[in-house]
Amino acid sequence: MTQNAIVAENLVYRYGHLTAVDDISFAVAEGEILGFLGPNGAGKTTTVRMLTGQSRPHGGRALLLGLDVARETAAVQAQIGVCFEVANLYEQMSAIENLALFGKLYGVRDLDVDALLRRVGLDGRGRDRVAGYSKGMKQRLMVARALAHRPRILFLDEPTEGLDPVSAEAIRNLVLEERARGVTVFLTTHDMLEADRICDRVAFINQGRIAALDTPHSLKQRYGARVIEAQVQGAGGALETRQIVLDKPETPEAVQALFSQEQVVTIHSREASLEDIFIRTTGRGLA
């Protein structure tokens, strides 16, 4: 039976009078990738901080691998890896020194730094100071640091933000490899396409509350509508777009009318994107 690796029960966090996280509850199964999506200031980072023991909740509790995060913080932190959005490496030290430091902090005795660097594509650069790395290299090193102690849960905060496509793809592949190893991944991202591609489930968070949580497919089925989009020749010669919603009783007649009454230039079907659903469920975009 699959157990829950992460359980959030009625979590609340306030900054003065502002409630950043407002009574949210969810669970993430072992080996699952959960995408945590929301605009800036929605409460994503605060939630991650509570889940990783960096902040103590003002209400509710978080359980990781069955341990209460607020009470058994060190035991929880020994089993999680955290990759932050902003590169917070020791830049005057080399990649090897950075990884060795965190290996010691986690009490890892058999850390194979070279193998770790190979996994993230930094082999041959391990002795260079991090200050000379590109943004993509730093991000890959951050992921390597989070993996150094072979955690059972991985928290990734915008791991591919601002990266070139090659670096971003390398990190996505690492995430999928870790999932295949049985690691649970809590992924915070703005990138809806990324979430759609690699997440088993996604949660939309807005103003401190979870607006929707399900698999991308189910969300699309529940909130999205399949449509046909056609470009037709308008009266003045300009192209105009026509949209017909599928799965409705009047759909066949509408399609017939389109072809009989309009001069169709292009036609294709389109599924609702996670972004469409996010806007629909929260009433706002991700920016």
Added chain:
Amino acid sequence: MMHWQAIGALISKDLRLFFRNRFFAFITVLSLVVFIGVYFVMPRTVDETISLAVYAPGAGGEALLRLMQAEGAEAEGLILLMMGSDDALRQAVLDEDAVAGLALPADLQPALLAGGRPTVGLYLRADAAPEMQEMMQALIEGLSLALSGRALQIEVRAETLGPDLAGEQIPYRDRMRPLFAVMVLMMEVFGLASLLSEEIESGAIRALLATPLGVRELFVAKGAVSLLLSLSQAVLLLWAIGGLGQQALILLVALLLGAAMVTGVGFLVAASGRDMLSVTGLAMLALLLLSVPPFGVLFPGLVTGWARIIPSHYLATVVHQAGNLGAGWGQIWQPLLILLAFDVAIGWAGVAVLKRRFA
């Protein structure tokens, strides 16, 4: 339970970062070289001008003045400071405004003329040369002769003020030892505060605190690095300039407490500064403030009582009294205790404000 392996890893990391920062490495070496250099270029002898404080409510004072003029004492370097009370006289000696104090009774002349044997109080500073008492004795005999026509008519009651230490005059360069000690210790405020501030700004602290490492271990590691760097430099400096020649254990304890003070100040500066520039500015301010009391040792009378609210006053006092005057535990336990109390207060405040910045 303390996570000692993690603490060791953090200490090793901070030392590595400290010595990779060329600025810190440069000012650390430079300050040591400059302080040692300044010590050795300063004269090893002292100005022999002697200030004598006198409290003479009766005719004795005028007689003493006449006697000194007759003897041409001022040309010989003897300067008289007339005091208004016995308390002011004692304080002038304690404050090192005068090397000795003479308290003449109000009825000195009538008593002498009546054939009596009046008593004159002689207050000597702890670090006065042994010859000073003999010189004062001769001066008083001369006074007796001038007033009554007979010598040895006056009883002298000698009293040593401050720590009862027979010693020699202390050259200025030795007096500068407390100043050097405070300044070399304070140099580490720059290093500690900058390391911490950089870690906070870059978010590296957040990465550390997401590991099983607790805040307590983090502070222990930071404190250990600061103590190690500042204490080792201060000990090296004092050893190089011969400051550990006497009461070495007391001096080591004082320097350890001074290093702890510097660690607390470093935490406060790191928590208050927002970037490298503001951290450097605040550290400089702290350095200037903490350097004031040692100037009081260097130039007695320059710094008034308010310096006692600055913790380095107690460090400077102990380094001077133990290192230069040979004072023992019995004489310096009080300033050491006050310094320890300051350490606890500053350390607590530093940890409290820094924890808020980690949050």
